[in-house]
Amino acid sequence: MKAFFVLAALLVIASTGYGQMTTMGTFTGDVTADGWSLNGGSGTRTHTVFVKFAKAFPKTPMVSLSLTSYDGAAGKDGNVRVSVKADQITREGFAVIVSTWGDSRVAGVAGNYIAHSTK
Numbered sequence: 001m002k003a004f005f006v007l008a009a010l011l012v013i014a015s016t017g018y019g020q021m022t023t024m025g026t027f028t029g030d031v032t033a034d035g036w037s038l039n040g041g042s043g044t045r046t047h048t049v050f051v052k053f054a055k056a057f058p059k060t061p062m063v064s065l066s067l068t069s070y071d072g073a074a075g076k077d078g079n080v081r082v083s084v085k086a087d088q089i090t091r092e093g094f095a096v097i098v099s100t101w102g103d104s105r106v107a108g109v110a111g112n113y114i115a116h117s118t119k
Contacts, residue, residue, distance in 0.1 A: 019119040021058065027051050027096045030071070030108030038098065038106035039072070045100055052093040053115065061117035063094050069110035075103035082106050086113070 029049040030036065037045050063086040074080045081104040088095040094115075100106045
């Protein structure tokens, strides 16, 4: 986690002199969200968390995600399954797609993002 913030700080410093824009933030999703279906059932299940940037980018940025928290339980086979990916990236924001599969149960996730673009 410390490495994430060091990298983010370096990107922000580098971006100020080279016509680049960088922003970072957090995302969360859990059982209290409308439509959350990751805490039961089986097979592939997904939930989408939408993130809006405080300021729109001049062009579509690249987005990197890191998972910082996971609240869930392994399936009957003992495996823990969760993934997060950035999707539907625009100048104004993006969607975090949280997925699980098998019979793993996910009650919540949290993470960080870094969005970066040249101007």
